[in-house]
Every structure is written in structure tokens, then in C-alpha cells.
Amino acid sequence: MSTTPSITPSVPMKSNLLFGMLEWFGELGIFVWQVLRAAVTPPFQVAEFVRQLDEIGSKSIPLVALAGSAIGVVLALEARYSLVRFGAKALLPSAIVFSVVTEMSPIITGLVVSGRVGAGIGAELAAMKVTEQIDAIEASAVDPKKLLAVTRILACIVAMPLLTLAASCFGVLMGWVAATLTEPISLVHFINAGFKGAGFKDFLPPTFKTCVYGLIIGTVACFQGMRAKGGAVGVGSAATTSVVLSSLFVILADVILVKVILLLFP
Amino acid sequence: MQASQEKKPESENVAENGEPAIVIQDVSKSFGPQRVLDGVSFNVRRGETLAVLGRSGTGKSVLLRIIVGLQDPDGGAALILGTNMSEASAAEINKVRMQMGFLFQHAALYDSLTVEENVAFPLVHHRKDLSQSERHDRVEQLLEEVGLSGHSNKMPSDISGGMQKRAGLARALALDPVILLLDEPTAGLDPISSGEIDELVLKLQEQHTMASIVVTHDMVSAKTIATRIALMDKGKVVIEGTFDELQKSDERFVSQFLHRDF
Numbered sequence: 001m002s003t004t005p006s007i008t009p010s011v012p013m014k015s016n017l018l019f020g021m022l023e024w025f026g027e028l029g030i031f032v033w034q035v036l037r038a039a040v041t042p043p044f045q046v047a048e049f050v051r052q053l054d055e056i057g058s059k060s061i062p063l064v065a066l067a068g069s070a071i072g073v074v075l076a077l078e079a080r081y082s083l084v085r086f087g088a089k090a091l092l093p094s095a096i097v098f099s100v101v102t103e104m105s106p107i108i109t110g111l112v113v114s115g116r117v118g119a120g121i122g123a124e125l126a127a128m129k130v131t132e133q134i135d136a137i138e139a140s141a142v143d144p145k146k147l148l149a150v151t152r153i154l155a156c157i158v159a160m161p162l163l164t165l166a167a168s169c170f171g172v173l174m175g176w177v178a179a180t181l182t183e184p185i186s187l188v189h190f191i192n193a194g195f196k197g198a199g200f201k202d203f204l205p206p207t208f209k210t211c212v213y214g215l216i217i218g219t220v221a222c223f224q225g226m227r228a229k230g231g232a233v234g235v236g237s238a239a240t241t242s243v244v245l246s247s248l249f250v251i252l253a254d255v256i257l258v259k260v261i262l263l264l265f266p
Numbered sequence: 267m268q269a270s271q272e273k274k275p276e277s278e279n280v281a282e283n284g285e286p287a288i289v290i291q292d293v294s295k296s297f298g299p300q301r302v303l304d305g306v307s308f309n310v311r312r313g314e315t316l317a318v319l320g321r322s323g324t325g326k327s328v329l330l331r332i333i334v335g336l337q338d339p340d341g342g343a344a345l346i347l348g349t350n351m352s353e354a355s356a357a358e359i360n361k362v363r364m365q366m367g368f369l370f371q372h373a374a375l376y377d378s379l380t381v382e383e384n385v386a387f388p389l390v391h392h393r394k395d396l397s398q399s400e401r402h403d404r405v406e407q408l409l410e411e412v413g414l415s416g417h418s419n420k421m422p423s424d425i426s427g428g429m430q431k432r433a434g435l436a437r438a439l440a441l442d443p444v445i446l447l448l449d450e451p452t453a454g455l456d457p458i459s460s461g462e463i464d465e466l467v468l469k470l471q472e473q474h475t476m477a478s479i480v481v482t483h484d485m486v487s488a489k490t491i492a493t494r495i496a497l498m499d500k501g502k503v504v505i506e507g508t509f510d511e512l513q514k515s516d517e518r519f520v521s522q523f524l525h526r527d528f
Binding site for chain 1: 336364370372391
């Protein structure tokens with residue numbers, strides 16, 4: 001006898017997924033509110049903030065510099081090929097500088113920091129959660145959100161534009177190296193040609209939009225870490241979801257911010 | 267001197283005028299369908315140590331978390347130094363927490379900090395009047411009290427479980443608490459280390475005259491350090507009294523529990 005496939009199991013699955021998402025966003029909203037309140041209430045954890053700035057900022061520089069260098073080289077090689085075809089080889093420095101500084105460097109920095117810092121914060125806080133270290137902080141009359149979340153989120157917000165700047169510098173520099181290996185051009189000439197006709201308003205909004213990426217990475221990673229449950233599996237899951245969700249939200253934020261920047265700084 | 271400066275906080279008065287420092291009133295707590303605490307009530311005064319015993323999953327640790335304010339009860343109240351922990355503001359709760367020391371079951375030392383930094387943690391955050399050298403001296407004194415002199419620069423992962431418990435105890439005592447809460451202080455330790463921890467708790471209790479609650483499975487430990495024992499089963503306190511009073515009980519569960527170890 002043939003049986004008709006039932007569609008009923010998928011209905012509860014879909015509603016579970018929907019409720020799960022709504023629950024996640026609801027909890028995230030409460031978390032953000034608590035973090036905001038903790039951020040504006042003294043005492044401020046300045047020492048921990050500086051430590052996190054070093055942990056998140058300084059220690060990410062090598063990775064970000066490497067990523068920036070790679071996009072500089074790739075852009076130089078790809079753009080040269082396309083521009084030569086259309087007889088616009090003279091625009092190569094501008095093409096590299098604008099692509100690196102306005103879009104490639106911010107988004108690549110955002111994704112690299114999502115991977116390194118998002119996983120680090122997610123795993124660290126999750127491990128602290130499952131071993132009751134966060135409860136111990138709270139039992140010591142210290143607000144864990146103020147000590148752990150606010151400091152990390154602020155450090156991400158401050159570090160991101162600086163890391164983007166580093167990635168941009170290395171991207172432009174390595175773009176020039178790649179360009180000059182094919183057809184020698186002096187660095188001064190490359191820089192002058194690259195930045196010709198461009199002002200601060202062309203470069204500041206894309207750089208500072210990475211503050212929003214920092215906010216997203218720090219918030220998502222702290223949230224996922226501080227709500228971790230279970231043992232090693234919970235820690236692994238918090239690290240993975242921190243990276244996946246923060247990367248996803250960084251890309252979505254980029255789409256929105258590009259449009260906003262084009263509207264506000266035409 | 268102004269009157270406001272002379273007046274001690276209400277919580278300190280409660281602890282010093284003979285009133286119980288810890289009052290647990292008809293506390294209940296459920297996790298889903300599982301009721302882990304069902305109308306638990308008891309008091310603990312300063313100088314007293316109450317050992318809470320019971321089978322695994324009877325809500326002993328949850329009770330401690332309710333006392334510290336890490337969890338809210340579904341019903342009833344935990345009045346700690348006169349403050350209802352489930353109704354007080356965050357600032358009021360923190361004021362009470364500063365007069366409490368809590369030793370977690372697995373010590374819960376901060377694994378990225380050294381033993382010294384762990385013990386100094388409450389001092390760093392709440393005793394900003396102390397200079398760095400005064401703080402260091404205080405930490406050294408605490409580590410000496412718990413027998414950990416010379417281990418201050420080690421990381422928690424580099425010391426044994428017993429030593430971690432001692433370091434956790436030193437951290438719990440850093441702010442001279444009025445209340446000491448110990449969650450399974452001898453769990454996972456060999457009999458000799460357990461005995462040492464018991465002696466240490468007794469010594470500290472004599473020195474600091476705190477109101478203490480010890481959650482444990484270890485009847486030997488409970489007999490050694492507690493002035494009273496509360497035996498819990500299915501979320502309720504089955505019997506509360508001295509060890510001798512418990513021995514005289516006709517309750518089957520009580521005799522089963524006592525004769526497992528003796």
C-alpha cells in the first residue's frame with residue numbers, strides 16, 4: 001500500500017525555528033539593554049578595557065596586515081588586466097586605492113576580526129560561563145556584563161577603524177609593489193595618482209563604518225559566550241556561532257551602510 | 267561626626283544583634299516539571315555552621331545560588347542580612363554580596379589570573395583605598411591562612427584540586443565576610459585533603475565568627491565542621507538538628523544517610 005508523505009512534521013519544525021529566532025533576538029535585545037546600562041554606570045573598568053584593546057587590536061594587526069596585503073596584490077593584478085583591456089591603465093593607482101580603502105579593506109578587516117576575535121571572545125566567555133567563573137564574578141559583587149562585555153565591545157568598536165586603517169595601508173603598499181613589479185612606478189607617483197581628486201570625505205565614512213562592525217562582532221560574541229550551556233560542546237558551539245553570526249551580520253550591515261554612506265556623503 | 271556616618275548599615279546591625287544572618291523562608295524552585303526545592307526554611311546565625319546534606323539533585327547548590335542572588339526562587343524568600351535577595355535592587359544585592367564569601371564546587375578560579383590575582387580580585391574591585399603593597403600584604407596573609415604561601419604566582423591549572431579549593435576559600439575571605447557559603451568543599455578530594463579542608467574551615471570559623479552554610483555529601487565533613495545539619499530529600503528539609511539529634515531520628519531516610527558513612 002502506498003503512503004502519502006505527510007507535511008505535518010515540517011509545520012512544528014518551522015514554528016520552532018521561528019520561535020527560536022524570536023527568542024534569540026529577544027534575549028539579544030535584553031542583553032544589549034543591560035550592557036548599555038552597565039556601560040554608562042560607574043565604576044568604569046578602564047584597566048580591563050585597555051587590556052582588551054591590546055588583545056583585540058594590537059594582536060590582530062599581523063593578520064589584518066596580511067589580509068590587506070593580499071587584497072592589494074590581487075586587486076593590482078586583476079585591475080591591471082581589466083584596465084589595460086579598456087585602455088585605462090593610467091587609472092590603476094586610483095582603482096587600487098579606492099577599492100582597497102572604501103570597500104575591500106573594511107569588509108575584509110571585519111571578516112578577519114570576526115574570525116579571530118569573535119571566536120576568541122565567544123570561546124573565552126563560554127568557558128568562563130560553563131566553569132562558573134562568570135557566576136563567581138557576580139558573587140563577588142562585580143557586574144560581569146560591565147567587566148567582560150562592555151570592555152570587549154568597546155575595544156572592538158575602537159580597534160576596528162584602526163585595524164582597517166592598517167589593512168588599507170598594507171593594501172595600498174602591496175598594491176603598489178604588485179603594480180611596480182609589472183611596470184615600474186615610483187611610490188610617490190602611485191600615491192599621488194591614487195589619491196588624486198579624493199578628499200577625507202571619501203575615506204573617513206568607509207573607515208568609520210567599521211565601528212559598527214566592531215559593535216556587531218563584540219556584541220554577538222559576548223552574547224553567545226555568556227549564554228553558553230553545557231561543557232566542551234557548549235564552548236565549541238558558542239565559538240562557532242559567534243563567528244558565523246557576527247560574519248553574517250557584518251556582511252548585512254555592510255550592505256546597509258554602503259547605501260547609507262552613499263546617501264549621506266554623495 | 268555626622269549621624270549618618272555613625273549609623274551602621276542595616277545589614278551589619280542584623281548580623282551583629284543576634285538576629286539570624288541568613289533566613290530562608292518557605293523557598294521553592296522548579297526547573298520545568300522538576301521541583302528541586304519545595305518549601306525549604308531555616309535560619310543561620312553568626313558563629314553557626316549549617317551543613318546541608320542530601321542526595322544529588324535535591325537542590326542544595328540551587329539553594330546556595332538563591333542565597334547569593336544568582337537565581338530567584340519561584341516562591342518564598344531568602345533574607346540575607348535583612349535583605350530580600352529576590353526583591354532587592356542590583357546595588358542592594360551587591361552590598362550584601364560584599365559581605366558574603368562563596369566557595370564554588372569546583373573553586374571557579376579565574377583561569378587567566380594567577381592565584382594571587384584571583385585572591386586579590388575582590389580587593390581590586392571593592393577596596394580601592396588599599397595601596398598595591400597593602401593589597402599584596404593582605405593577599406599574602408590570606409594565602410598563609412589557607413596554607414598556600416609560596417604559590418601566589420602559580421596559575422590555577424598548575425595547582426591541585428585541593429589547593430584550588432584553598433585558593434577559592436582565600437578569595438571568599440578577602441573582604442572579611444559575615445557569611446561564608448561553601449559548595450561541596452571536599453568533593454573530589456582524597457580523605458587527607460578533605461580533612462585538611464575541614465580543619466581549615468573550622469579554624470576560619472573560629473577566627474572570623476561567620477554564619478556559614480556548607481553544602482556537602484560528606485557526612486564525616488558535616489559532623490566535623492557543622493554545628494547543625496539539615497538533611498534534604500525531594501526538595502524538602504527532612505530533619506534539622508545536631509549530629510546527635512539526627513542519630514536519634516527514627517526516619518528511615520535519615521538512618522540510611524547516616525549509616526552509609528558510619
